[in-house]
Structure formats: structure tokens, C-alpha cells
Amino acid sequence: MMSPSERIGRATPYILILLGTLLVLTASQAMISLAAQAYLSIAILLCTLVIRRRPGHFARLLMMGLSTFISLRYIFWRLSYTLEFENWFQTSLMLTLLFAEVYSWIILFLGYMQLVWPLNRKECPLPDDESLWPSVDVFIPTYNEDLSVVRNTVLAAMAMDWPADRLHVYLLDDGRRPEFRNFADEVGVNYVIRANNQHAKAGNLNHALAHTSSELIAVFDCDHIPVKSFLIRTVGWMVQNRDISLIQTPQHFYSLDPFQRNLDISEHIPPESNLFYGLVQPGNDFWNATLFCGSCAVLRRTALVSIDGFAVETVTEDAHTSLRMQRKGWESAYLRETLAGGLATESLALHVGQRIRWARGMVQIFRTDNPLLGRGLSLGQRFCYLSAMLHFFFPIPRIIFLLAPMAFLFFGENIIYATPLAVMTYVVPHLLQSVLTQSRMQGRWRYSIWNYVYETAIATFLAPVVVVAFFAPRRGTFNVTAKGGLITKDYLDTRMVRPNIVIGCLLVIASFFGIHGMIDHRATPVLFQTYGMNLLWTTANLLIVLAAVTVGYERRQVRRAPRISAQLDIVLRDPEQGKRYPAQTQDLSKGGLSVTMLGPLPQGVQVVEVEYINKRDKITTCVPARIVNQRDVLVRLEWMSRDTQDETAIIEMIFGRSDAWSQWSNYSNDKPFHSLTILTRSIANLLMLVILRRARQV
Structure with missing residues (x-):
């Protein structure tokens, strides 16, 4: 039972949204002179610059309202004053651009609704009486992944802090490989196979669901390694509220994704996935619309049974499953605590393949189980799911925006019937307000401009998939994302960047057309300004396309076990002399570790025992390691694991700590x-790298 103050707090966002929407809709339709529009935009921009430095939800809501107001004025102006139908070719180009703009505005508005009041849910403690703790089945599905990847997750799942009689780990092997069966028998986990691979991952999970019985089910992709406290920190909500069907946690990737590695920005720019797990999911949680992401989550068996198991109708079984549970009235929760770490896609090609499946699946859901239709969802849930699904239509508008200025520069067709001054008076405030507002909202989770790079790098590959899935939603199959691969040398993946190279060449040619047009029409102000405006647009597009091309320059990656930075206090023990030497780790991997000593190790020491004790997480490590090299107080060691117990201890030390991914x-x-500076510098650095390497080869 909520108190009156809690009811008021819960209702406040709805009231503010309703009042704000009514005011904005009313005011944004008032048509005023061009000069008045400019003065209004400047005044609102100045207010925004002042407000964005203020903390709190009210400042965020006010910025969102001002941005919505300015953007609505732009859209109403576009629809009312800038459409002129001359011929079929010009009309087609004009309506195509208008479609892209309306789509972008819808996504902007839905994004504001989705993030209006992110819910920063805290952990819910479990009952002191362990007899009240539920039993948990842990599902680890695998198909073609290497055993070296899978065994880390299995051993970590077995080591999770939970009563042993209520923790059951299942390795679900759709590859039906003898070495996996032998591994399962060796470590003592349940090995589950089926006669066929029907419905891919969802079918694998449903098969296990039918052969298990625990109250809760934890699902981990086979490369996602949970911390020891995963269940302790998540299950409390499932015990406290029996209506919660799902509690999702972030999927954190401890290896670099293609953008971070190939653009060399890992220390400067948040990973692409941080926006979704750091901000979008807390926003969904406010609306009781948390999406199941297929891994790092706990689900309630009765909720799954009520919808006949994991959804099999689309290739994104995760999001569809949560949608179906919420249609049945089940609640969901999101805990923004990184409690597992996994491997990112190693190359741009694998990244594109993964996004193709996501795009196909979300468009399939949009067509076959549209959240705007049917019963069971609240308005907020419908908006959140609609936003998630419409987002994956982005390839088509992205390509349209890249090519749009060529309509005038190549063909002389006006696709926005207005003077350049009028266009800039409406479009510049719209863009500035949305950039500033999203910069404030997204904060440390996503940096400005990079969204365009992420989208442009994959848009040409996803566009045909989106179109096919929209018109033929039953087509398409589940594709498994390979993990744990190597890149033996630096190279430009021409197959993945060829479409953007073609677009880049067209933009360069268009730029010359723009410069030539400005020179030829310098005596005609309107034409001069029109060429200049389109040249500016083309230049901005070219910068984004260059960044997208450089992502395709794959960097060498030959470490199967990525190094993870961690400063842990340890002791190196000389087993022969019995002496102990305090040290601190610098980085750790499954293969070894680097440590800093308080003083140099004595000459002649070749093997030591690495001792690490973490009382909070109940981790005790004592594993031998061979000294690879030593430079003064910096020592590099290689693990000498003797058995599975040692391997588990290493995994717990690296991946099992509660603060491993803090x-x-x-x-x-x-x-x-x-x-923008980081983006430009990244492009310049990589271009220089390629040029220098070419020069050395010559």
C-alpha cells in the first residue's frame, strides 16, 4: 500500500507530461514571422544553456519540453509551408526526405517519453531465513562456441553464492558435442541436449524449461560470466514481489567492441551498449516495461509457463518474451548493477551480423505482435516497446539523410521549398535543442554525434533486412553471434566498408558541385546560400561517413583472454623459501597477470603462489604462477593451473568479485x-596510420 506522498511522487511525471504536452502542442502551432521565430529560438536556446547546468528531474523535463516545442514548430512549418509538388521525380525526393524527418521526430518524442523519469532501482535484500530462498535453475545455452569460452561461464555459475541444494546449473548444448558432455561430467553440471535445433535459442531454452522444475530461472549467454553475488543481489526483488516475472541486469562487455578498438577510443568514449543498459532500461523500468535481453537475467517459471514458454515466433525471443509476459499482467524490474561480464563482437562484420538479427527480430515483433494493438499493456509500456521497435527502422532514414543534399547539388531539385534563411532559422534551433537536450539526458552514457557513426557504419547492411522483415515477417532465421575469435593482422575489411566508400565518394563529388555552384552563383544571394547550405550538410555527412569507414580498419587482436584492469592487493609466496611478498595487480586475464611489487623479487625465483583473499565475496585464491619477466618492480606471471579447482579460483578472482565491473x-x-573533437582526431589518427604503413610498404 503506497503512502499519499508516494502516490504523488508516482503521479508527478504523468501530470507534468500531460500539462507540458498540451502547452507545447498549443504554442508550437502558432505561425509567426521569420524574425520573430529567430528571436524566439535564441531566447529558448539561452534558457536551455542556463537550465542544462541545473541538477534534478525538473530541469531535465523543462529541457525536454523546450526541445519538443522547437521541434514541433519545425515539423509544423515543414508540413505547412515547404511542400511544393512540381513533377514526379521532385515529389518523390521531397516526400522521401519528409518521411525521414517525421520518423526522426517520432523517435525523438518517444525517446523523451521513455527517459522522462529513469528509475534508479536499488537492490532488495533477501530474507534472513535462507529456507525462504527459492530454488534456481541456471540455463547456459550454447551452439557453436568454443569450450574455452563456455567453461568460464559454467564454472562461475557453479560458484555463485547460493544454497547448494537450491542451485542447479544446466549446460544446454545444441551443438551436441562430446567434449562438452565430458566437461559437464567432469565438473558436475547437468548436460542437456535435444533431438533437433528447432526455434534455435528459444527452442533450446524451452526444452530445458520442460525438463527442470525450480521456481526461478537464471539465463546467461555462454560468454557472460556472472559474479558470485549475482543471485544474492537480484533474487530479493523476486521474493519481495511475487508479481515480478523478470529482473534484468546490464550486459557488460569486458573486451573492446569494434568501434572502441578500431577507432582507438576506449578510454574516451562510452561503449555503444552503455546507453541502453545505463539509461534506456532504467527509463523502461519506470513504465514497468523492462525488456528481457536474453542473458544476465532471472525469470519466474510460472510467468514463462503462463505464456507457453520463451517466444519462438521471432528471432529476438528475448524482447518478445518480456512483451508477452507484460501483456499477461506480469511486472518486470531492472537493476542497473553490472553483475556479469561478456565478450563483445570482435569485428565489424560480426557486429553487423548481430545487429541484423536484432533488427529483423524487432521488426518482426512490430508486424506480428504490435505493442499498439491488443490488450494487456499500459500506455507507457506501449510507448516503450514502440520506441524499441521503431528504432531499428533507422537504416532507411539514415541513408536518406546522407544522400538528401545530392538532390539539389546533382539534379537541381528543391526538396525543401523555402529560402535558405528560412530553413536555417527553423532547422538549426531544432538540431541544437535536440543535441543539447540529449547531451544532458544521456550524460556519461552516450556522447553527442557518435550515434550517427554507429548507425552509418551498419545502415546499408540493415536496410534491406528491415524492408524484407516488414513485408515478409515470417522470413529470416536465427544467426548465432560468434565470440572469442582472433584477428591476426591489421587490415581494411573492404567488404564491410565498400557501401560507405561509395557514399563517401558521392559526397566528395557533391562537395565539388557545391563549391562550383557557390562560385558560379555568387552574384545571386538565394542560389549562393542554397549551394552553401547543401555544401555544409554534405560536409557534415562526409565526416560521419569517414568515421564509419575507419571502423572497418580492423586492428590486430591475438589475445584469446583479454586483459582486465584491476588493482587487487595480493601476496606472492615463494613455495621453496616460504617467503611472502606483498604486491598489487595491474591487470588480470585467464592466461596470467601483471603485478607491481613493493620491491624487486630475489634472483632465482621462478615460480610463486598467488594468494588473494576477498572476504566480502568469499573468494580465496592460491594458485601457482610462473614468472615470465620482471622489470624492476613490474612482474608478469603466467598461471600454472593444476586442476578445475585452480581454474575456478582464477575465474572467481578475475570475474567473480562484486566490484569486478563497477x-x-x-x-x-x-x-x-x-x-566532435574526439571524432575528428580519431579519423585523422587512423588515416595517418594507414598512410604511414602504406609508405613503409613502398
């Missing part, structure tokens, strides 16, 4: 100009 959000808040 640094995932340690980025400064976004500054748009700084973000």
Missing part, C-alpha cells in the same frame, strides 16, 4: 564540442 560507467558527462 568502473563500467566511469566516463565524464558529454560535451558536444569535445565529442
